[in-house]
Amino acid sequence: MEQVIVNGFYLGAQYALIALGLTLIFALMNVLNFAHGQMYVLGGFISYTIYGKLGLPFVVALISSGVTLAIVGALFERFLFRTVIKRSLREESTMLLAAATAFFLDAVILLLFGEKQRGVPKIVKGVYNDGNLIMPYDRMVVGILAIAFIAGFILYMKYSRPGRAMRALAQDRVAAQLMGVEVDRYTMIGFALGAMLAGIVGGLLVAITGINSGIGGPISIKAFLMVMIGGAGVVGGAIAGGFILGMLESVGLTVLREFGDVTYLVIFAALMVFLSIRPNGLMGKPWG
């Protein structure tokens, strides 16, 4: 049982970090970033190239994933989303655009990195084993890093000047403008930050599960699940949603093993019931 909880916690930390990026973009722009999973995959392949192929330190690879995705996010916001949001009268336009960016990134990733599953050498060797709990050291390192990133993100949003500006924008756009917050600037920073988080998780997880170009869509779906469980646009909701999904997956894979691969079927069915009772998720409010 401890093993299941530890696995769930480890998975939950990664998921929470993915959901945070998605929820940040949603809170600021009311855009559901369909390309979030693809951004994760791109981050994974960048770390694979730098750490796995070029043999540079893992830290360098992780930073490169983050920085590259931040730039991609900033460019997407500046040249695609900003123009569409300014000119379109209907909300569906940004949805279509978001879907299009997902397909676009899928194609770019396939072109650059091919369709093969890629893995990298272990970042730390060895396994912790005390008889009833087994945990490879590399998973521990990745789990701790993910939690450190979550903590860093929360502190940044709470205490930094851009963090306060983004919270203000998410809570009341007009009032934030009247405080002198430059909407365009901080929306771009927010999109870049959200994309960066996706890239960092991709970079982290390539060290454990490897990466392949086909998992962008499924990762996006999982990210939506977490945000729906926790409540869209809320930091606490994204974290709660991430850990809940991680735990459900971990428990499901153990308990439901004998029934075959049905964990996600059960999770989806449960989510439908849950959302019909609480359509706004656990903490359905605009930003916390």
Next chain:
Amino acid sequence: MGEILNFANVELYYDHVYALKGVSLTVSEGETVALIGANGAGKSSILRAITGLRKIRSGEIHYEGKRIDGLDPSAIVKAGIAMVPEGRRVFPYMTVRDNLLMGAFTRSDKAEIAGSLEMVLGRFPRLKERFSQAAGTMSGGEQQMLVIGRALMAKPKLLLLDEPSLGVAPKLVQDIARSIVAINRDERVSVLLVEQNSRMALRISQRAYALTTGAIALSGNSADLLKDDRVQRLYLGGEL
């Protein structure tokens, strides 16, 4: 007394419907000017045009002699114009403290910001009691004090107030009116006040403009307007 704001022949449209058709008004340094008129007469549109939240179609807006129409709202705030928006609009999930600090977003001198914070808390002691509370959980009157305090944190030279008495308990309307007078006097802030409570607005202002459907119908000294027959009939509901 120099002019701090000159709003000249401004036309403003929402899509194809006009909100202002050639409105001109001025605010002098140190003055409190009231805008009165029915709902939809265009009072709030004037404030939105000044702060840059709405782009004007034609006309010019000068602030301290410089043209400001077409600038981004953030640049206008930085220049010294702060607005208290209609319907309070606190940042509901931020504490009172963080709300007030957001008001000083365009300023960088920490010591001066701390000084302003002290001034605001001295003026509204209730905010001190609620300092670490989430703003959304406070009463309407407290939230109104908070947004006025938040605007003062920008250290404005011109303060725009949009319906500060709307949705506030009658007892507190007096308090808010008094604090507007005090702010105008003590902080040397010029005030442009939009109010549907015309009587209160005329009592605390030196001059006033009365609007009907996007144009100025009457203007003059507030004391004279209070006694004016047309104002009595149209804006004060007859009785004195």
